[in-house]
Amino acid sequence: MKTLLAATVTALAFTPFAYGAIAVFAAQDIPIPNTFEGVFLDLETGATDTAPFSDADLNFFFGGSGISNDAGGVVASSQFLRLDVGFLDMALNVPVGSTIGPDPAVFSVNTADFSMGFGASGSPNDHLGMDPGQFEPGERGFLGFSVDLDNRTTAYGVMEVTFTANTDGGVIHGWQYDDSGAAFTVVPEPSTGLLLLLGMGLCLRRRR
Numbered sequence: 001m002k003t004l005l006a007a008t009v010t011a012l013a014f015t016p017f018a019y020g021a022i023a024v025f026a027a028q029d030i031p032i033p034n035t036f037e038g039v040f041l042d043l044e045t046g047a048t049d050t051a052p053f054s055d056a057d058l059n060f061f062f063g064g065s066g067i068s069n070d071a072g073g074v075v076a077s078s079q080f081l082r083l084d085v086g087f088l089d090m091a092l093n094v095p096v097g098s099t100i101g102p103d104p105a106v107f108s109v110n111t112a113d114f115s116m117g118f119g120a121s122g123s124p125n126d127h128l129g130m131d132p133g134q135f136e137p138g139e140r141g142f143l144g145f146s147v148d149l150d151n152r153t154t155a156y157g158v159m160e161v162t163f164t165a166n167t168d169g170g171v172i173h174g175w176q177y178d179d180s181g182a183a184f185t186v187v188p189e190p191s192t193g194l195l196l197l198l199g200m201g202l203c204l205r206r207r208r
Contacts, residue, residue: 021178021179021180021182022176022177022178022179023044023155023157023176023177023178023179024174024176025043025046025174025175025176026174027173027174028046028172028173028174028175029171029172029173029174030048030171030172031170031171032060032061032062032063032064032163032164032170032171032172033050033061033063033170034062034063034166034167034168034170035050035061035062036061036062036066037050037051037061038050038059038060038061038062038066039059039060039061039172040052040053040056040058040059040071040072041056041057041058041059041060041071041172042055042056042057043057043058043078043145043147043157043175043177044057044147044149044150051072052070052071052072053071053072054072054073055073055077056071056072056073057069057071057073057077057078057145057147058071058078058080058145059071060161060170060172062166063163063164063165063166063167063168063169063170064135064161064162064163064164064170065121065124065125065128065163065164065165065166065170066120066121066124067080067091067120067121067127067143068118068119068120068121069118069119070118070119070120075117076116076117076118076119077147077148078145078146078147078148079114079115079116079119079145079146080114080143080144080145081094081100081112081113081114081143081144081145082112082113082114082115082122083111083112083133084111084113085113085114085115085116086115086119087115087116087117087118087119087120088119088120088121088122088123089115089119089122090121090122090123090126090127090133090134091121091122091127091135091143092112092127092133092143092144093127093133093134093135093136093141093142093143094112094141094142094143094144094158094186095142095186096142096186096187097185097186097187098112098144098185098186099183099184099185099186100112100144100145100146100156100157100158100183100184100185100186101156101182101183101184102154102156102181102183103183112144114146125165127163128163128165135161135163137163137164137165137167138162138164138169139162140160140161140162140173141160141161141162141163142158142159142160142161142186143158143159143161144156144157144158144159144186145157145158145159145175145177147177149179153179153180153181154181155177155178155179155180155181155184156177156178156181156182156183156184157175157176157177157178157184158175158176158177158184158186158187159172159173159174159175160172160173160174160175161173
């Protein structure tokens with residue numbers, strides 16, 4: 001029984017799952033190509049493609065130096081957290097502990113909000129850099145988002161990403177959202193390593 005439990009826990013490290021009202025897509029590690037097409041992503045299912053498709057919510061391209069919610073739908077199904085409400089305003093690297101929800105969020109250095117309709121990441125690469133609120137190229141950061149689910153609920157969540165300035169290494173590591181529509185507090189995604197260690201620990205305990 002313990003061996004089965006250990007295997008199950010280990011498998012969870014590589015599988016999107018939900019508990020309560022929190023949907024968790026951990027350890028996805030989706031590469032962001034250095035192309036204009038990039039990768040299109042459905043936040044609700046985890047499906048990806050290099051071409052727009054009807055259920056896609058976000059599009060990441062040029063290693064993450066480009067972000068857009070123009071992902072193939074008739075209407076924008078998702079927004080990412082920006083410096084202000086404009087559809088070209090800068091995407092924000094959201095600090096851990098921040099709350100993302102239907103009301104504008106205020107951080108120590110930025111006021112954050114969602115725009116309306118389709119939009120991109122603003123001036124080329126303006127969300128990349130070393131200033132507060134920017135994503136440091138090659139380092140992990142957190143992109144806040146809203147997404148309209150199939151059940152017509154608007155959910156709020158956060159995605160852990162590594163962006164580059166159109167070089168190799170751009171990755172969508174994973175994301176989480178509250179599918180009840182409640183505000184979401186930014187925490188790191190469940191650690192793959194932690195889940196693996198838990199599974200290994202259960203195996204070792206059985207051997208003893």
